[in-house]
Amino acid sequence: MKALKMIAVLGMAVLVAAQPSEAGVGKSGLTGAAFLKVGVGARAVALGSAYTTVTGDVNQMFWNPAGTAMSGGKAEVLLSHNQWIADLSHQAVGYARDMGDMGTLGIGVVTLGLSDIAADRDAVPQFVLDAGSFDPNDTETSGSYSYRDLAIGVTWSRHITDRLDMGMTGKIVRQAIDGVSATAYAADFGAIYRVRSGMRIGARINNLGSDLTFYDIGAPLPLIFSIGAAADLLQNRDDGMQVTLLADATKPQDGEQLLYTAVEVRLLDMLQLRSGYKFNYQGSEDEKIDEVDGTAFGASRTEEGLTAGLGLNLGMGSYNATVDYAFTSFGILDSVHQFSLKFQF
Numbered sequence: 001m002k003a004l005k006m007i008a009v010l011g012m013a014v015l016v017a018a019q020p021s022e023a024g025v026g027k028s029g030l031t032g033a034a035f036l037k038v039g040v041g042a043r044a045v046a047l048g049s050a051y052t053t054v055t056g057d058v059n060q061m062f063w064n065p066a067g068t069a070m071s072g073g074k075a076e077v078l079l080s081h082n083q084w085i086a087d088l089s090h091q092a093v094g095y096a097r098d099m100g101d102m103g104t105l106g107i108g109v110v111t112l113g114l115s116d117i118a119a120d121r122d123a124v125p126q127f128v129l130d131a132g133s134f135d136p137n138d139t140e141t142s143g144s145y146s147y148r149d150l151a152i153g154v155t156w157s158r159h160i161t162d163r164l165d166m167g168m169t170g171k172i173v174r175q176a177i178d179g180v181s182a183t184a185y186a187a188d189f190g191a192i193y194r195v196r197s198g199m200r201i202g203a204r205i206n207n208l209g210s211d212l213t214f215y216d217i218g219a220p221l222p223l224i225f226s227i228g229a230a231a232d233l234l235q236n237r238d239d240g241m242q243v244t245l246l247a248d249a250t251k252p253q254d255g256e257q258l259l260y261t262a263v264e265v266r267l268l269d270m271l272q273l274r275s276g277y278k279f280n281y282q283g284s285e286d287e288k289i290d291e292v293d294g295t296a297f298g299a300s301r302t303e304e305g306l307t308a309g310l311g312l313n314l315g316m317g318s319y320n321a322t323v324d325y326a327f328t329s330f331g332i333l334d335s336v337h338q339f340s341l342k343f344q345f
Helices: 002-018 042-046 058-062 126-131
Strands: 075-083 089-098 104-118 144-159 164-177 180-196 199-209 212-214 217-219 224-236 241-252 258-267 271-279 285-289 296-300 307-316 319-328 336-344
Touching: 042 058, 042 271, 042 307, 042 319, 042 336, 058 075, 058 089, 058 104, 058 144, 058 336, 180 212
Parallel strands: none
Antiparallel strands: 075 089, 075 336, 089 104, 104 144, 144 164, 164 180, 180 199, 199 224, 212 217, 224 241, 241 258, 258 271, 271 307, 285 296, 307 319, 319 336
């Protein structure tokens, strides 16, 4: 019960701390390293990011590190490909292994970028020229440029008791664009508690760290607070069927309070069907101000729509492989398709 109270207090504390004050209401676009907001892993994305309470999964090193805790010397490898909007390539690789009394250790890498971006060198801001790190007459960079986002994290987690899992991730975040780069350091913390068989609650804090600074202009990392719950409503071990409901209350530093909900149906221990929805996010509008004439107008908070996906478990000799797929509708933008391959051995 002490662990349950600890998670409840932590959840309430982070939600209260995340509420913006009247003097400085959080607004979208104020944080840097926006690629850290892009979901990693097709299963998590198909579940609408309601992933705080999933256990024993290498995907969790990019969400709630407590969820990576494994036992029995188990190991998992994750390969994830996401063709993001605007032709951005979003890739992730992860590895986690149970190390006995040391707990579970893992390492994960996520990257997003684009090459050969057409550039108008006559439009370079003056403060960039004043910094002296850019030469508009350089023929090697006069026609196009590239940018790359990168985060490398090391995760530790452990079964503290038979009901409580805890974990943390330390990571380096780097952004590079047109030959200029910035680096920041951050940490994720999380806990998951099994209330009883088939029911879990959890909490996580992501991207707690230093600012990314370009040309003496710093931007904070996208700090995220989340508490979640999950319940296995239907379990039939004879035919391998299970229905799980998941929900996360999530507060990004630069946005409104969000509620993520999802359902996952497992059939024959081989096929999983998933869908998720984000309340107060999809279909919502924010008031924006026209910087030219000062008039206010409504603008969609996001073009992101309903998420859905499936997973297929494949037995392959001494190890298992899981193929996951997620689809996200982005309205006027291209729909996003994400694929993941996970090996268990």
